[in-house]
Amino acid sequence: MTTWMPMAPAPDRVPAGAAVGGDGVVVGAGPVTVDAYIDFQCPYCKRFEEVAGPTLDRLVADQLINIDYHPMSFLDRLSTNHYSSRAASSSGCAADGGRFREYARALFAVQPPEGGPGLTDEELIERGRSVGLTDPGFARCVLGGAYLGWAAYVTFAAGRRGVGATPTVMVDGVPVPADPRAVAAAVAAVLEEA
Template sequence: MSGKDNRDRTKAKRVVQEQLARERRRRVTLWTSLGVVAVLVIAGLIGWGFAASQESEKTAGLTTPSVAVDEGTAFAVGTGPVKIDIYEDFLCPACRDFEAAAQTTIDQLVAENKVTVLYHPIAILDHLSTTEYSTRSAAASAAAAQGGKFAEYHRVLFANQPPEGGAGLDNAKLIELGRSVGLTDAAFADAVDDGTYEAWATKVTDTAASRGVNSTPTVLVDGKDLENRTPQGLSAAVEAAGA
């Protein structure tokens, strides 16, 4: 056998070995990639399951007030053609200030049948009270709405807003405020004491977050954010929307 034949065989053997090595690396890379994907899928499923479990726990026993509108997230005042959405937390000082400044204008717009105001009581400030007052007060407002007195109770809650960082109003005070606006039946008091609508308040808050609401007050006129929240700015936005 000639030296040339030996060199050709050696070269062919080396080519085959290189091809086999490349194939082994390809298989290792493929299985590694599949393993990473599987880990990510499993982690995603675990994370989704955990989040779903938390959501289920938060909204377990959900009772939605029969008078709630907008997918059960709000209470309507007025029947006019221009829609105003107001997202508020009853512990929020800026919400109280907005209501104090805009209430007369809102009342006038409702009386003139220009607007329908959708109030969304949300609870994003529970961490600023020791008793989850934002959730409890939102739930109490739902009980008031069920009793036909949302607008009145909404107003009296802001008039008696507790300071941030404390315990907030206790249930007895929330019930007392209800009585002051005509909620004298046992149904309202029981709903406050039993926390009937607390899971609903959490659901409304989650829905608001999914809509991009991350601060209070958030005011939308005809679906557009109201940047000028003065009475004049509100009236101008309503007139523009209705034109």
């Protein structure tokens, strides 16, 4: 029996550095792919960034991995101003400016609590300035919601892959705990098999 599932409309545009399927932003060029499904309003994602960030940075710097970040927007319901969608969209603008990773860290550093308003667009722009995104094009991109359609597509594509929570981490397509040691061990195992 075949089950019909609607397809998410392809986004009008995807950010610079987008993954082949258009549903994430790739950082690094190593042979092992680490997929990180995140939501900028998710406190567990913030914790994952704080704890695993240095390990991921080292693996990228050593050219062992590429990280495909999938900024999702499913926590919009826990914000009064669709913060997850707007933050994910603004991260696409940051990717266009070559500063996705720095911007993601800056957003997690000032993460708003669930259940209230998220950062305003002006505050999202200020976070960008704090990491060197001073080109007026970044502000226009954020204010125009240039990647809102992309954020919805990323979230839909993640759901189709069975991702139902953030952070969800996969190493070469295999789910692993969102823990730096688990990620590093999985990467080492893949490299050993190669």
